[in-house]
Amino acid sequence: MVALSEPDVRPAVAIDAPGEASAQEGVLELAGAFKLHFGGQLNNVRIAWRLAGDAGPVVAALGGISAGRYVTGNAPRGWWSDIVGAGAPLDLQRHRVLGFDFLGGSGETTGPGRGQTNFPSISAYDQAVVLHHLIDHLNIESLRAVIGASYGGMVALAFAERFPERVAHVVVISAADRAHPMATAWRSVQRATVRYALKKDDGPEGLRLARALAMATYRSPQEFATRFDAEPERIDGRFQFPVETYLLARGDAYAASYLPEAFLCLSESIDLHRVDATRIKVPTTLIGVHEDQLVPLSDMRALQSKLGGPAELIEISSLYGHDAFLKEREELRRAFDHVLGTAR
Secondary structure (H helix, E strand, O other): OOOOOOEEEOOOEEEOOOOOOOEEEEEEEEEEEEEOOOOOEEEEEEEEEEEEOOOOOEEEEEOOOOOOOOOOOEOOEOOOOOOEEOOOOEEOOOOEEEEEOOOOOOOOOOOOOOOOOOOOOOOHHHHHHHHHHHHHHOOOOOEOEEEEEOHHHHHHHHHHHHOHHHEOOEEEEOOOOEOOHHHHHHHHHHHHHHHHHHHOOOHHHHHHHHHHHHHHHHOOHHHHHHHOOOOOEEEOOEEEOHHHHHHHHHHHHHHOOOOHHHHHHHHHHHHHOEOOHHHOOOOEEEEEEOOOOOOOHHHHHHHHHHOOOOEEEEEEOOOOHHHHHHHOHHHHHHHHHHHHHHOO
16 A cells, blocks of 8 residues: 655635635645655645535545546536536535546646656556545545546546545446556557657647547447538538547647646556456446447446445446546436435
């Protein structure tokens, strides 16, 4: 188990915005060495966090590699604002919701700087240690739940394995105990594209193309058939297809807000992910999506059979594929009501 260093605590800042639940946020600074799962260390790690909600038990909400501490809210818009809020599937009138910027990511938590190529490899176990530091800092004896989707689901599993006494229940959406080789194949090409572009001093263009490819894996063929089955347009002397326009627009938006070096770090972290499911005794609810290309339902079923504690699998169908966790409000509402109503 990774040893925890003593934190250097900065005061939290209370934030109140009209029409939103109150929130606190801050940066936790850990003095000394933060030892990493794959070897090496980072010194004087900073962890940016946000806790939204007025009262109630605390739920940690963790998303994909581009998600961060702003889980909900309008300014900036939270990555899960359609799912978390007053009266939403994860109800801020009943729970407080904790988010943080991932270690190695593009937020305010310690990560690679622009042009930095020697940032160490990061594990989901390292993210679990970050979360453990945060709940110690916030004097939270035990989380009501860790709800993780995509990469966040991997972190939820790692946290349940390492710190079972600090969480009552984990909810894992579209994540398994290891990455599927086909998903690793797609991500490997994305990382190669970004590395090539960085060598040409054009990291943002590489990230734009990598994100465009990623979007084709996040959504389902059925959705694309419905939305983009139209004739191409001739633009600047060549044909451009509707789906091409969409993918490159999503790539442009992502490259404008995310560091290529951080993408490389956390994309690799996904493919390095391995947990020992037999050691996870915390009650676990898995949510798998039939149309998910990145995390096949067969992997979720296999994970359920390996988990060492009580485990249930909820299977849903969604045109949004891997992105169902961002879209399927009512499916998630039913799952969250079930879990948060019975967690100890």
